[in-house]
Amino acid sequence: MTPGEQFDLWPVDGSGYSVTSADSVLDRGGDEGSFEVASIAKLFVALTAMIAIEEGSLELDAPAGPAGSTVRHLLAHASGLDFDSDRRLAAVGARRVYSNTGIEMYAAHLEERTGMPYGEYLRLGILEPLKLSETVLHGSPAAGMRSTVGDLEVLAREFLRPTLVSDETLHLARTPVFAELSGVLPGVGRFDPNPFGLAIEIKGDKSPHWSGTLTSAETFGHFGGAGTFLWVDPVIGIATVALTDRAFGGWAMRVWPGFSDLVVRTHARAT
Numbered sequence: 001m002t003p004g005e006q007f008d009l010w011p012v013d014g015s016g017y018s019v020t021s022a023d024s025v026l027d028r029g030g031d032e033g034s035f036e037v038a039s040i041a042k043l044f045v046a047l048t049a050m051i052a053i054e055e056g057s058l059e060l061d062a063p064a065g066p067a068g069s070t071v072r073h074l075l076a077h078a079s080g081l082d083f084d085s086d087r088r089l090a091a092v093g094a095r096r097v098y099s100n101t102g103i104e105m106y107a108a109h110l111e112e113r114t115g116m117p118y119g120e121y122l123r124l125g126i127l128e129p130l131k132l133s134e135t136v137l138h139g140s141p142a143a144g145m146r147s148t149v150g151d152l153e154v155l156a157r158e159f160l161r162p163t164l165v166s167d168e169t170l171h172l173a174r175t176p177v178f179a180e181l182s183g184v185l186p187g188v189g190r191f192d193p194n195p196f197g198l199a200i201e202i203k204g205d206k207s208p209h210w211s212g213t214l215t216s217a218e219t220f221g222h223f224g225g226a227g228t229f230l231w232v233d234p235v236i237g238i239a240t241v242a243l244t245d246r247a248f249g250g251w252a253m254r255v256w257p258g259f260s261d262l263v264v265r266t267h268a269r270a271t
Contacts, residue, residue, distance in 0.1 A: 003262045004029045007242070010255050012227065014245040016149040017259075019267050021238055022160035025153060026267045034134060034146050035243040038224025041137070041145040043155060044126060045103055046173045046199040048110065048118070049075060050165045051125045053172070057113050060172075060198075064109040065102060068092040071109060074102040075198040076177035081105075083186075096183025096194045103142035103199060129164060130154050143224070149241055152230055156239035159220075159232045173198040174220045174234070187225075187248055203231075210253060212260030214268075227252060231260065236268040 007017050007029060016030035049071075052058035060072040069079040069092045080090035081099040089097050107118040114121055119137045127135055132154060135147040162170045174197045182192035185201070188210065195204040203209050203219040210223050211231040221231035227244035240263050242256070 001262065003027060003259060003266055006255070006259050006262055010244065010259075011251050012244040012246040015243060017240065017242040018149045018153040018156075019238060019240050019263050020153045020156055020160075021267075022157055026238065027263075028149065028153075030149070031243075032149055034136075034148050035228065035245065036224075036226040037145050037147050037152070037228045037243065038143045038226035038248075039100075039222050040147070040152065040224045040228055040230050041141060041143050042103060042199045042222050043159070043230060044122060044135075044137075044145070045106065045141055046075070046197070047126055047158070047164060048121055049106070049198055050169045050173055052110060052114065052121075054165050054169055058110060062109075065105045066092065071106060072177060072198070074099075074106040074109075076196050077102060077183070078178045078181060078196075079105075093178060093181075096178075096181040096196060098184065098186050100140060100142035104140055106199075107141040126164065130158060147243075149243055152241040152243070153239075156230055156232055156241055160234065160237065160239055173200055174202065174218075174232075176202055176204070188253065208253065208257060210256045210260075212257040212264065214261045214264040223248065223252070223256075229256060233264075236264065238263070238267055 014031045019027040061070050064071045065074045065079045073079040077098050079102045081102045132151040135151045176195040183194040184190045191206050195202040200220050215233045216235035219233045223229035225248045227246045227248050230241045232239040
């Protein structure tokens, strides 16, 4: 079975996927229309942070969020903030508490530092330079975004071979931060440790993992509650995007890992 044949069996109504290397699209199928992407939006957050660091507008160790927290804590889900409120569930740096609120506080801090709305910074820093004309932020920087397979494969290639920032700066985003922290990966399970970079999830030794069993431990990216994912494996040099119109649930963990394994078997040697 090919990845495309497996993809066609997914229990969804609308969906599309792409597999890309740093140079070209290796495989693509399904619907090329616009989808809600949910937490894939955090990959854009990561890039805004890296751009702001390079231009001198952002310092990772600057205070931001709850007392004792920094920009680094907010981006790494280590501030202790609740998922969707400013309630404190843990001390700063004590455990990995996945928090959209923390990402929103980062965006507010970036606005304060740059004097520019987050959406405008996103547009000028990422969307226009990469020509992502079908990507729209319509809500929270953490999850309120629509995009297409075509736009997200361009984003995936940017993570494989950056043009907006240096390789060294991008490496900051995909390197585990507070690497020892344990916590829950929503919808998947508790992991000790539960590695995250700066607004980016890192596979590490997590099992099961939504990117399958054949992607490397350095694989990074994000899945979204809208039934979407984007993973990048810098070791084998490919990235995969999948968008659907069905909310994340048990169905996704039944089909995503096997699909990703097929992608690796089929396309890793093509890079």
